[in-house]
Each structure stands twice: as structure tokens, then as C-alpha cells.
Amino acid sequence: MADNIMLSEDMVLELFEAKKYARLRDIFVEMNPVDIAAFLNDFQRDKSAILFRLLPKELAAETFVEMDSDVQEHFIKSFSDSELREIMDEMYLDDTVDIIEEMPANVVKRILSSTDPDTRAMINKILKYPDDSAGSIMTIEYVSLKKNMTVADALTRIRRTGVDKETIYTCYVTDYNRKLLGLVTAKDLLLSEEDTEIVDIMETNLISAHTHTDKEEVTQMFSKYDLLALPVVDDEDRLVGIVTVDDALDVMEEEATEDIEKMAAIRHVDKPYLQTGVWQTFKARIPWLLLLMVSATFTGMIITGFEDALSVSIVLSACIPMLMDTGGNCGGQASVTIIRALSLEDIHFKDIFRVIWKELRVGILCGASLALVNMVKMLILNGSDTSFLIIAVVSIALFFAVVIAKFIGCILPMLAQKVGFDPAVMSSPFITTIVDALTLLIYFNLAVLILHI
Amino acid sequence: MADNIMLSEDMVLELFEAKKYARLRDIFVEMNPVDIAAFLNDFQRDKSAILFRLLPKELAAETFVEMDSDVQEHFIKSFSDSELREIMDEMYLDDTVDIIEEMPANVVKRILSSTDPDTRAMINKILKYPDDSAGSIMTIEYVSLKKNMTVADALTRIRRTGVDKETIYTCYVTDYNRKLLGLVTAKDLLLSEEDTEIVDIMETNLISAHTHTDKEEVTQMFSKYDLLALPVVDDEDRLVGIVTVDDALDVMEEEATEDIEKMAAIRHVDKPYLQTGVWQTFKARIPWLLLLMVSATFTGMIITGFEDALSVSIVLSACIPMLMDTGGNCGGQASVTIIRALSLEDIHFKDIFRVIWKELRVGILCGASLALVNMVKMLILNGSDTSFLIIAVVSIALFFAVVIAKFIGCILPMLAQKVGFDPAVMSSPFITTIVDALTLLIYFNLAVLILHI
Numbered sequence: 052m053a054d055n056i057m058l059s060e061d062m063v064l065e066l067f068e069a070k071k072y073a074r075l076r077d078i079f080v081e082m083n084p085v086d087i088a089a090f091l092n093d094f095q096r097d098k099s100a101i102l103f104r105l106l107p108k109e110l111a112a113e114t115f116v117e118m119d120s121d122v123q124e125h126f127i128k129s130f131s132d133s134e135l136r137e138i139m140d141e142m143y144l145d146d147t148v149d150i151i152e153e154m155p156a157n158v159v160k161r162i163l164s165s166t167d168p169d170t171r172a173m174i175n176k177i178l179k180y181p182d183d184s185a186g187s188i189m190t191i192e193y194v195s196l197k198k199n200m201t202v203a204d205a206l207t208r209i210r211r212t213g214v215d216k217e218t219i220y221t222c223y224v225t226d227y228n229r230k231l232l233g234l235v236t237a238k239d240l241l242l243s244e245e246d247t248e249i250v251d252i253m254e255t256n257l258i259s260a261h262t263h264t265d266k267e268e269v270t271q272m273f274s275k276y277d278l279l280a281l282p283v284v285d286d287e288d289r290l291v292g293i294v295t296v297d298d299a300l301d302v303m304e305e306e307a308t309e310d311i312e313k314m315a316a317i318r319h320v321d322k323p324y325l326q327t328g329v330w331q332t333f334k335a336r337i338p339w340l341l342l343l344m345v346s347a348t349f350t351g352m353i354i355t356g357f358e359d360a361l362s363v364s365i366v367l368s369a370c371i372p373m374l375m376d377t378g379g380n381c382g383g384q385a386s387v388t389i390i391r392a393l394s395l396e397d398i399h400f401k402d403i404f405r406v407i408w409k410e411l412r413v414g415i416l417c418g419a420s421l422a423l424v425n426m427v428k429m430l431i432l433n434g435s436d437t438s439f440l441i442i443a444v445v446s447i448a449l450f451f452a453v454v455i456a457k458f459i460g461c462i463l464p465m466l467a468q469k470v471g472f473d474p475a476v477m478s479s480p481f482i483t484t485i486v487d488a489l490t491l492l493i494y495f496n497l498a499v500l501i502l503h504i
Numbered sequence: 505m506a507d508n509i510m511l512s513e514d515m516v517l518e519l520f521e522a523k524k525y526a527r528l529r530d531i532f533v534e535m536n537p538v539d540i541a542a543f544l545n546d547f548q549r550d551k552s553a554i555l556f557r558l559l560p561k562e563l564a565a566e567t568f569v570e571m572d573s574d575v576q577e578h579f580i581k582s583f584s585d586s587e588l589r590e591i592m593d594e595m596y597l598d599d600t601v602d603i604i605e606e607m608p609a610n611v612v613k614r615i616l617s618s619t620d621p622d623t624r625a626m627i628n629k630i631l632k633y634p635d636d637s638a639g640s641i642m643t644i645e646y647v648s649l650k651k652n653m654t655v656a657d658a659l660t661r662i663r664r665t666g667v668d669k670e671t672i673y674t675c676y677v678t679d680y681n682r683k684l685l686g687l688v689t690a691k692d693l694l695l696s697e698e699d700t701e702i703v704d705i706m707e708t709n710l711i712s713a714h715t716h717t718d719k720e721e722v723t724q725m726f727s728k729y730d731l732l733a734l735p736v737v738d739d740e741d742r743l744v745g746i747v748t749v750d751d752a753l754d755v756m757e758e759e760a761t762e763d764i765e766k767m768a769a770i771r772h773v774d775k776p777y778l779q780t781g782v783w784q785t786f787k788a789r790i791p792w793l794l795l796l797m798v799s800a801t802f803t804g805m806i807i808t809g810f811e812d813a814l815s816v817s818i819v820l821s822a823c824i825p826m827l828m829d830t831g832g833n834c835g836g837q838a839s840v841t842i843i844r845a846l847s848l849e850d851i852h853f854k855d856i857f858r859v860i861w862k863e864l865r866v867g868i869l870c871g872a873s874l875a876l877v878n879m880v881k882m883l884i885l886n887g888s889d890t891s892f893l894i895i896a897v898v899s900i901a902l903f904f905a906v907v908i909a910k911f912i913g914c915i916l917p918m919l920a921q922k923v924g925f926d927p928a929v930m931s932s933p934f935i936t937t938i939v940d941a942l943t944l945l946i947y948f949n950l951a952v953l954i955l956h957i
Contacts, residue, residue, distance in 0.1 A: 300753060324859075329865045
């Protein structure tokens with residue numbers, strides 16, 4: 052499929068031992084930096100630093116950006132000052148910032164001391180933006196134009212400065228106070244006459260983000276408006292940077308992971324699975340587990356309270372897991388659907404009554420089908436030695452448990468968002484705990500009512 | 505934040521009633537097509553078709569693409585043949601295909617009859633690719649160059665043909681059999697001398713997809729290699745189309761939704777929540793609910809089998825929900841983490857022993873903490889009237905349930921992927937059912953062992 056070359060470790064090791072460095076270099080320059088990085092990440096640490104030095108300057112920088120942070124740290128420590136400076140010079144500023152954020156203080160100090168004072172000032176500024184803001188993921192390397200330039204002027208400017216810019220495909224038009232006036236795409240420039248003035252072709256109906264805009268919102272702008280880049284402005288509407296689509300894609304992936312983790316009652320850890328320590332994983336998982344375990348005390352109390360009802364038949368006890376699991380699954384289905392729809396902005400709080408109405412009908416359909424199947428199943432399996440009344444209690448309880456689970460599952464995430472919480476927290480595990488308690492209450496009260504206990 | 509204009513329905517209605525169409529048109533042309541579409545989707549159906557006709561041709565096409573499919577269908581039915589042809593002429597081919605896929609047969613026929621024969625042939629070709637393949641999301645409107653062109657030739661070609669191409673930023677170099685030889689970016693073209701030959705600046709180390717490549721894999725290539733476009737080739741390595749980053753972003757969002765749904769035991773429905781009918785939602789949710797309910801029969805049988813043990817103390821029954829929920833939550837945490845890591849390619853099957861080793865240690869830490877807290881809780885709440893042995897049974901069972909849940913939760917998704925299933929199916933609800941049964945078995949056997957029942 053992909054034509055990218057995949058290296059075998061043995062082959063490289065062999066060439067390495069035979070000191071065939073020129074041959075190795077020839078192989079590497081044909082490869083994609085992402086693949087070289089993946090290879091070096093897994094290669095023997097001391098040898099990989101030597102291999103890295105074989106790469107031409109630009110490829111070296113592109114590869115460095117893609118490596119795991121522990122390997123980056125190892126490399127930085129092994130670099131001479133001039134080697135480090137060369138790599139840093141080649142890197143885009145937003146990548147440098149990303150790397151700095153992962154490094155311990157002494158390494159950060161070394162990185163900063165090998166950048167020139169201007170760059171250092173800009174890095175420090177970006178580092179100050181909150182972690183989840185547009186400012187923290189933007190780059191300041193964009194092409195800026197003035198509105199009275201001609202297309203020819205603009206193209207000349209791109210040719211002169213473009214090589215160091217992260218994208219030249221969207222150029223931003225600013226006034227002399229850096230206030231954002233409009234944008235011109237490279238496509239517009241290429242398809243317009245050379246003497247056209249920028250002001251005549253620039254788009255002024257701009258989508259932009261503020262430095263403090265939440266980065267999740269930024270990715271939504273990208274997918275909603277099919278952007279390649281998004282300008283970021285400060286409080287005075289001055290252009291301070293841009294976010295490019297590749298970074299938006301990364302954020303989208305990360306945000307989806309975070310949502311999925313929240314739905315499974317896990318706190319987010321910003322590292323790949325195998326790079327997260329046992330202790331860190333434990334800390335991400337234990338808080339919700341503890342909370343949910345302690346809140347299950349209530350279900351226990353309900354069961355204790357209905358000791359008499361349970362003593363009528365073991366079948367009543369035997370059906371508890373089935374009732375609880377089905378309620379939990381139904382609630383989980385509803386809550387996950389609603390959480391995702393909220394996050395994709397398919398629904399909003401104003402739709403709450405439409406959502407409830409729909410979930411009620413789906414709940415009645417699901418509840419009726421499940422109750423029916425359960426009744427048939429119990430008649431076949433337990434029919435001979437269990438009274439029909441008990442089977443009725445279980446089936447009716449199942450029906451109500453399902454309907455209530457769908458109702459709770461749709462309403463809690465919407466209310467959570469309304470009061471400013473992340474709806475993803477109102478997902479399966481949390482819903483399950485609430486639905487469990489309600490299911491048991493319905494179940495036992497029905498038992499008391501129907502069986503006259 | 506975003507400078508996009510948000511219309512108030514009342515204002516538009518007022519202008520509409522006063523027949524101030526020129527004013528309305530002026531407002532619309534300043535807006536982003538995405539926002540116009542959102543507005544028209546919610547506006548009164550009969551009036552929105554009239555508003556739509558106010559839009560200039562190009563804006564109309566861009567807006568049309570963004571509208572909900574039921575509104576699109578309504579509009580198409582109200583268009584005259586020439587109106588429909590105008591809109592179709594302005595649209596990119598991949599967007600036309602997307603719309604066709606949502607329309608009923610009679611509307612599809614009308615759309616196809618208003619496109620020219622060449623386009624119709626190409627649409628039919630794309631429609632034949634499997635739903636989840638690169639072929640189904642690609643566009644055939646790309647810029648192709650020949651290797652012996654100069655940069656000046658290439659720029660001339662872009663200026664002449666570029667206006668109808670979905671992107672001009674990545675141009676593809678093909679030979680006379682359309683075999684893909686390399687690519688040149690617009691950036692390379694702008695930054696090179698005019699008389700340079702394409703062959704000298706083209707990149708030949710290409711990342712490409714096959715028409716049948718899974719579209720999820722396509723999005724992973726985009727995020728891994730930071731692409732703006734990806735060439736798609738056929739069995740003979742001939743270039744047949746390209747996928748652009750905006751489509752990759754949409755697929756990524758859709759795939760994340762699909763994964764999340766699978767994790768909650770829901771089958772995927774390819775429509776926004778409020779546009780999915782009750783019956784459709786029911787059908788998406790009921791299969792897994794039924795399967796999971798029926799398989800809970802085993803847990804019921806386990807409880808029935810240990811009737812004697814349960815009769816010793818109601819506390820033993822009362823703790824069942826807590827044990828089951830905690831086991832389910834722990835298993836869910838592990839499985840969701842592993843499923844996501846597999847899908848992001850952070851881990852592979854070869855890592856299975858590292859994963860198990862890590863989950864075992866995390867499981868022991870979580871299990872020990874939970875067991876300890878549970879013991880303290882039970883001593884406080886039930887200490888006076890419950891023997892310490894019962895509290896010990898519950899706490900020890902909790903510990904083992906947690907460790908086993910983590911083990912099952914990590915191993916099942918990896919095995920599922922190994923044998924070719926989607927690991928996302930091995931998520932919380934499924935894991936919960938298995939872990940429930942195991943938890944109860946451990947619990948009751950411990951009770952028999954320790955309490956000498």
C-alpha cells in the first residue's frame with residue numbers, strides 16, 4: 052500500500068557494524084521522517100544517536116520532531132551545543148514548544164539557551180497560554196501580507212519568506228497594527244492577475260479563534276468549515292499566530308481518546324499506553340473506582356432492606372445480575388449516544404424534550420422486546436418449578452428498568468452540560484450505579500406488590 | 505470569537521415578508537456557506553427554497569453541499585432541470601457522490617440525468633467502491649503534471665485548470681499510462697526557479713493508498729504523516745483519485761463515533777441523532793442487549809447453584825451488586841484503554857506480554873486499595889452484626905475480581921484483533937458479562953471455603 056520503506060533492524064545493524072555509513076545514509080534519505088523516527092525509537096539507544104547524526108540537517112530536524120520524548124531527551128543530552136542549535140534552527144516553533152513541554156527543566160534550559168533571543172521570547176510567550184487553549188497549539192510562522200500589495204508583490208514575498216513558514220497556502224492580511232483584515236489563499240494568488248491588489252481578492256468574512264479559545268472548539272471549527280489553517284487573535288484582535296490542520300487532527304485524536312477514557316471512568320493521561328508507568332495508570336483509574344464502589348453501598352442497602360422478599364425464591368436473587376446488567380447496558384447506550392451527539396454538536400440543550408421523547412419510545416420498544424424474550428426464556432428454563440407470578444415480576448421489572456435507564460441515560464449528560472460539567476463524565480459507570488439502585492427498588496417493590504410478601 | 509455572522513430567524517422572516525430580497529442576498533453573501541446551510545436547515549421548508557435561490561451560483565453550490573440530506577432532497581425536488589444542472593456543475597465530484605449516497609432512487613436518477621456523460625461515468629465508478637474504502641471517499645479532481653514539464657509550465661497548467669480542482673497544493677506527476685511517479689507541492693513550485701524541470705523537484709518517496717484500502721487506515725496515514733492529500737491508486741498502480749484532508753477529518757470523526765458506539769454495544773447508524781428514527785435506533789441497540797441479557801443467564805445459574813451459601817447471611821447477597829459493578833468498571837477501564845491504544849497503533853499484538861504484565865500490576869494496586877477501603881467501610885457499617893469472616897470473604901473476592909477483570913479486559917481486545925475481529929466489540933458490556941460470572945464464582949467458592957458452608 053504505502054510505498055514507505057520499512058527497515059529491518061538486522062540489516063541496519065549489519066551495515067552499522069560494517070561501518071557502511073554512506074549506504075545507511077542513502078537508505079535514510081529515501082525514507083519518510085516519521086518512519087525513521089519510529090525505527091530510531093526502537094533501536095539500541097547508543098547506536099541510534101550515531102545513526103541520527105548521519106541524517107542531513109533538514110531531515111534530521113523533521114525526524115527529531117517525530118521521536119518519542121524519552122529518546123529526544125537522550126539525544127539532546129548527547130548533542131554538542133552547535134548540533135543542538137542546528138536542529139533547533141530547522142524546527143518550526145510550535146514543534147519546539149511541544150518538545151519543551153515534555154522535557155525536564157535542565158534540558159529546557161539547554162534548549163532555550165541554543166535559540167536566539169527573539170525565538171526564545173516567542174517560545175516563552177506560547178508556553179504561557181493555558182494547556183488546552185488555541186494559543187498553546189498555534190505557530191507564529193505564517194505569511195502576512197498588506198492589503199495594498201499586488202498579487203505579484205505577494206508571490207515575491209512568499210518566495211522570499213515562505214521557506215521558513217509552516218504553511219504558505221493561507222496568507223493573512225494585516226494592517227500596520229497587526230490587526231487581522233482578511234486572508235488570501237495561495238490558490239487565489241495563483242489564479243489571479245499579477246497586478247490585482249490583495250484588497251480586491253481577500254476574504255474578509257473570517258473564521259478565527261482567540262488565544263484562549265478551547266482547543267476542542269478549534270478542531271470543531273476545522274471540521275465544520277473545512278479549514279487548512281485558522282488564525283488566532285489576541286484581545287485587541289491582533290493576529291498572533293495560526294493553527295494548521297495537522298495540529299487540529301492531532302488534537303481531535305487526543306480529544307476523542309479523552310472522551311472515551313472519561314466514558315470508561317478513567318482520568319486522562321497524556322502519554323501513549325506503554326509509556327505510562329504502572330503507578331500513573333493506577334492513579335488515573337482508582338478515583339472513580341473508589342467513588343463508584345462506595346456508592347454501590349446503596350444498592351447493598353436496598354437488597355438488605357428486602358431480605359424477606361428475596362427469601363421467597365432463589366430465582367428472585369438469581370435474576371439480580373441480569374436486571375442490573377441490562378439496565379446498565381441500556382443506560383450506557385443512551386448516555387454514550389447523547390454524549391457523542393453533544394460533542395459533535397448534533398444536539399443542544401434546547402433539544403432536550405425531543406431527545407427525551409425519542410428515548411422514551413426507544414426505551415419502550417427495547418423494554419418490551421427484552422421483557423418478552425426474558426419471559427419466554429424463564430418459562431422454558433424455570434417454568435416447571437417457578438410460579439408464573441415470579442416470572443411476571445422479573446419481566447415487568449425488566450421493562451421498567453430499561454425505560455428508566457434510557458431516560459436517565461439521556462437526561463443526565465444534557466443536564467451536566469447545561470450546568471457546565473463535561474457530559475462525558477455522565478457515562479456508563481456513573482449511569483450504571485444510579486440505574487442499579489432504581490432497578491432494584493422497582494424490582495423489590497413489584498415483588499412485594501405482586502407476590503403479596 | 506469566530507467572526508461568522510449568526511442570523512436571527514425573526515429578522516430574516518421580517519425581511520422575507522417585506523420582500524427585501526436584495527438585502528437578504530447581501531447578508532447571505534457575507535456569510536460562510538456552512539452557516540447559511542445550518543440556517544436553511546432549520547428555517548421553514550417552503551420559504552427556505554426561495555431564500556436558497558437568492559444565493560449566487562457558486563455560494564449556492566457550496567451551501568447545498570453542507571445541508572442536511574432531507575433538506576437537500578426537498579430542494580432537488582423543487583429545482584427545475586436547469587437549476588439542478590447549474591448546482592451540479594459547480595459541485596466537486598466527491599460531494600456529488602456523497603449526496604447521491606443519501607438520496608432515494610428516483611432523486612438519484614434525476615441527479616445523474618443532469619450531469620454530463622463523463623461525470624456520470626465517473627460517479628458510477630466511485631459508487632461501486634465499497635462503503636468503507638479509500639475509493640468511496642476520494643475525488644478525481646486533482647492536478648496532474650508530467651515529469652518533463654518546467655515549473656513555469658506547471659504553474660501555467662495550474663492557472664488554467666486549477667479553478668475546478670479540489671486542491672492545487674499537491675500536484676501529482678504521472679506518466680502516459682497514468683502511473684503515479686511522484687508529487688510536487690505548490691510550495692515547491694513557488695519556491696523553485698521557473699525553468700527547473702518537475703522531475704528534479706518531485707518527491708518520489710510516496711505515501712499512497714489503494715482504492716480498497718480501509719478508510720480508517722487512510723485517516724491514520726493523514727495523522728501519522730501530516731498530509732494535506734493522499735493519492736489513491738488502482739491495481740496497476742495508476743492514479744485514480746486523491747483523498748483530501750477535510751474528508752479525512754470527517755472520516756476520523758465518524759470512526760471515533762463508531763468506536764464509541766461499539767464500546768457501548770450499539771451498532772453504527774450513519775446519521776445524526778435527531779435524524780435517526782425511533783425504529784432505526786431500536787434496531788441499532790436491541791441485538792447486543794438481547795445477547796447480553798441471555799448470556800446473563802449463566803450468572804443467574806451460578807447464584808442458584810450457591811443458594812446455601814447465600815442463605816448464611818443477607819450481607820453476602822447485598823454485596824453482589826458492588827462486586828459486579830466494580831469488576832465491570834475495572835474490566836471496562838482496561839478494555840477501553842487497550843482498544844483505543846490498538847486503534848491509535850500505540851500497541852500491537854506483539855506487545856501482549858508487556859500489556860498483561862502492566863495490567864496485572866495495575867490490577868493488584870487497584871484491587872488492594874479497593875479491598876482495603878471496602879474492609880474499612882464494612883467494619884464501620886456492618887461490623888457489629890456481621891462476622892469478620894464474611895467481611896474477609898467480600899474483600900478477598902473483590903481483590904481477585906479486580907485483578908481478573910483487568911486481565912480479561914486487556915487480553916480479549918488483543919485476541920479479537922489477532923483473529924480479525926474489531927477489538928471495539930470486546931468492550932465494557934461484553935467484558936462485564938464475563939467478569940460478572942467469574943466474580944461470582946470466586947466469591948461463592950471463597951464463601952464456601954472460608955465460612956465452611
